Amino acid sequence: MTESTSAKVAAEKARAAYRKTADEFEQFTKDAQMPEAVRVFAEKNIAQTREIYERSKDALESVLESWERTFDAAGQGAVALNRKVIDITQRNINSSFEFARSLIGAKTIAEAMELQSTYWRKQLDAMKSQADEVRALSTRVTADVVEPAKLQVKRGIEELERGH
Secondary structure, three states: OHHHHHHHHHHHHHHHHHHHHHHHHHHHHHHOOOOHHHHHHHHHHHHHHHHHHHHHHHHHHHHHHHHHHHHOOOOHHHHHHHHHHHHHHHHHHHHHHHHHHHHHOOOOHHHHHHHHHHHHHHHHHHHHHHHHHHHHHHHHHHHHHHHHHHHHHHHHHHHHHHHO
């Protein structure tokens, strides 16, 4: 009987220690402050990354303009699809910068975790919407591209049949 009583006492002590540790950790995450050096470093990195992105975006726009001239012969559908993808990419990059900026302002780890959770929920919704946009556009582009090809094949078959 004493063995089972001492096992119960040991289990209760272990549970109490676990609860105490969990409470202390929860309090730590609520009260932990982001070090100022980390915040300054993050802001500097975001600014530098944003600057690189802006320069790259200009180069990307030049490439896109070149692609537009090349794709004129193939049809404007491909250009529209490329533009849509670039627009979506730019929206996602801007959203990421906004998230990073809000994360820098987090005062506690718990607040940072909540910001991240909210960001990913919004991002997943946005990705579904973006996939729908691309699917609708690519369906329309495919139809626009395939229809003339089908007509050309039909004309070719009719010409072959008339020739025999």
